[in-house]
Structures are given as C-alpha cells and as structure tokens.
Amino acid sequence: MFQNLMNLISLWALPFLIITILTAALIKKVPVYETFTDGAKDGFKVAVNIIPYLVAIMVGIGMFRASGAIELVTNTLGSILLKLNIPSETLPLMIVRSLSGSAALGVFSDIANSFGPDNYATKLSAVMVGSSETTFYVLAVYFGAIGISRLRYAMLVGILADIIGIVAAIFVCAKMFL
Amino acid sequence: MNYIFYFLIVGSIVIGAITGRLSDVVNSILTGAETSVKVAFSLIGIMAFWLGIMRIAEKSGIVEWISKVIKPITKWLFPEISEDSEALGDVAMSFSANALGLTNAATPIGIRAMEEFQKVNKDKTSASNAMCMFLAMNTAGFQLIPATVIAVLIGIGYKNPTEIIAPTLLVTTIAFLFAIFMAKMFAKLWKKQSDLSGGNE
Numbered sequence: 001m002f003q004n005l006m007n008l009i010s011l012w013a014l015p016f017l018i019i020t021i022l023t024a025a026l027i028k029k030v031p032v033y034e035t036f037t038d039g040a041k042d043g044f045k046v047a048v049n050i051i052p053y054l055v056a057i058m059v060g061i062g063m064f065r066a067s068g069a070i071e072l073v074t075n076t077l078g079s080i081l082l083k084l085n086i087p088s089e090t091l092p093l094m095i096v097r098s099l100s101g102s103a104a105l106g107v108f109s110d111i112a113n114s115f116g117p118d119n120y121a122t123k124l125s126a127v128m129v130g131s132s133e134t135t136f137y138v139l140a141v142y143f144g145a146i147g148i149s150r151l152r153y154a155m156l157v158g159i160l161a162d163i164i165g166i167v168a169a170i171f172v173c174a175k176m177f178l
Numbered sequence: 179m180n181y182i183f184y185f186l187i188v189g190s191i192v193i194g195a196i197t198g199r200l201s202d203v204v205n206s207i208l209t210g211a212e213t214s215v216k217v218a219f220s221l222i223g224i225m226a227f228w229l230g231i232m233r234i235a236e237k238s239g240i241v242e243w244i245s246k247v248i249k250p251i252t253k254w255l256f257p258e259i260s261e262d263s264e265a266l267g268d269v270a271m272s273f274s275a276n277a278l279g280l281t282n283a284a285t286p287i288g289i290r291a292m293e294e295f296q297k298v299n300k301d302k303t304s305a306s307n308a309m310c311m312f313l314a315m316n317t318a319g320f321q322l323i324p325a326t327v328i329a330v331l332i333g334i335g336y337k338n339p340t341e342i343i344a345p346t347l348l349v350t351t352i353a354f355l356f357a358i359f360m361a362k363m364f365a366k367l368w369k370k371q372s373d374l375s376g377g378n379e
Contacts, residue, residue, distance in 0.1 A: 010280070024238040025238035036230035043225035046286075059207055067194035113334055127345050130324025142289060149179070152368055161317060173345060
C-alpha cells in the first residue's frame, strides 16, 4: 500500500512539477522558451567546472580501491565483527558506500547473489546501501560547481553522518532481522 | 581535504606496493580520470534541462513562493541567509527531489542553491556555514524508497522486499538528523571563515 503510493508519487512528481512550472509561467506571461534556453546555457559551464574536482576525487578513490586497502581492513577486522554478529562481508560495503555509488551497488549485488534472500548479510547490506549517499561524490560535485576548495567541516560532518548511519543500520537490523 | 587527497594518492601507492597490486593502482589513474569526465559530460544535458526549467520557475515566482512557505524551517537551518533568498526555495525543491529518488533533478537544483549561497559568501574559496548545512543534508542521503536496492532484492527472489523500507527509512532519518545537528554544532565551534572584506562575522 505504502509502496504503491510512493511509486505513484515518484512517477508523477516530475511531470507534475514541470506542468505546474510551465502553467504558472504562462499565466504570468513569462516567455517560456527564451527563459528556458537562457537558464539552460549554464548547464555546460557547470558540468565543465566540476571536472577538476571530480578527477581529483575519483582518481584518488579509484586508486584506493585498486590498492587492496579495503580487503586488508576486512581481513584484519573480520573476526572482531563476527563476535558482534556483523557478517564480515558487509565491511567492504561500509567503506565503499561513502566512496562510490556504483561500487556500493556492485558489492551489494554480490552479497545478495551469493548469500540469497533469507540471509542476514543480504538484509543488513540492503539497509546499508539504501540509506547511504556517496558523500565524496556529493562534496566534489556541489563544491566543484562553485569552485570551493576549502570545505571546512563539511567533509567531517559527511563522514560522521555515514558512520552513524552504519551503526544505526547494524542496530536496527539486529533488532528487526536477527 | 589536502590531507585526504594526499593519503588517497600516496597511501594507495604504498599499500599497492605492499599487496603487489601496484600495476592495478597505476591503471586506475587512467580509469578514474576517464570516468570523471564521462560523469561530468553525461551531466551536461540533464543539467541544462533542469537549469532551464528552474529559470522558468524562478521567473514565474514559484521558487519565491516555496521559499516563503518553508521559511520557519530554513530560518533555523540557514540563519546567515536572507529570508527572501531564492536559494531557500531551491534547497526545498532539491531536497524533495532527492527524497523521491529523483537524483537527476535534485543535483542541478541543488547546484543552483549553492550558487546563490556563493553570491553572499564572504570568502569565495571556502565553504560558508549555509553551504556546509546544505551538504550535510545531502550527504546523509535521505530517501523515502530505496528503489535500486528493492530491484536487486526482487532479482534474487526476495519474498517481501518492501520489508526493508521501514528500517532503511529509520536509519536514513537518524543519519539525516544527526548530520543537521553536527552541522549546527560545528558552525559554532569551527574556526570562522576568514573575512576578506575586513568586517566581523
């Protein structure tokens, strides 16, 4: 029921928004075509502005993932996690979900496919992926677009929120699914 | 950021040398650089579309209207930003789009908000409190329905995939509220932005 309602809202949100905006513009006699093209001009500029920041972040993260550092951490901490009832396979996910959205989805698909639908690891990783946003990508895109290079506490808050999210996911899933 | 960048690059090379994956690490430079340009270029079209639509929304007074409606909340979240600023309408629209999982629309609208914040930023190279708050709201990834995750679960024959919606929503809400709280706290505790115009913050 809730799911169906949400699907309906997701499907109609954009069409509704676009119709509302264009109709309001028509009523207020805003020249829609000219205004649209005028605003759209910035699209290229913004995308190009982002490139240097995106290259810095994505090369750094790509190198980090290729170096095997994540496996190193997983092997070291795996036994401790097992004692806390946390499947060690979810550890790479905890690290990767802040770094890369596609990689996180890949790790999650691996876990889901190898453990199957009824396994706790599948459920825990589903909640972890579903509740996350790729913090580093978001920081690079938003700050890159306006040329901010000193992030002050923005990154710290993002990372702390990610950690809280992981801890919360572990607690909530343990209560619900274990 | 400087330390993190240094650690990511130098640390990866050192770790790669230890684990014997140095060639993978070097190859990933090219892949990473290529992917970032692809990502940026793939954004151009959709970015242009939403920036165009949002310009119409701005000219027809919709953004301003939304800014007014959500004033009680945004006044607390972004105390430095003038109450009439259209950035606040953009913030609300970008947040709603994210919550509905419409990332394609959320990002360009969010960038508009950041540009507005940048106009009133005293030091154009460092992040203002308002920017940090907006990023905190975004990095916590508040989303009502994790559609991709559910798709994967359906793919492996999960009987009742919607049962993960409630725990996911609970977790993301906790992270989201925590992020806002942290941003509020750091706005007071963190070293203030250097003021290039010479006044007081």
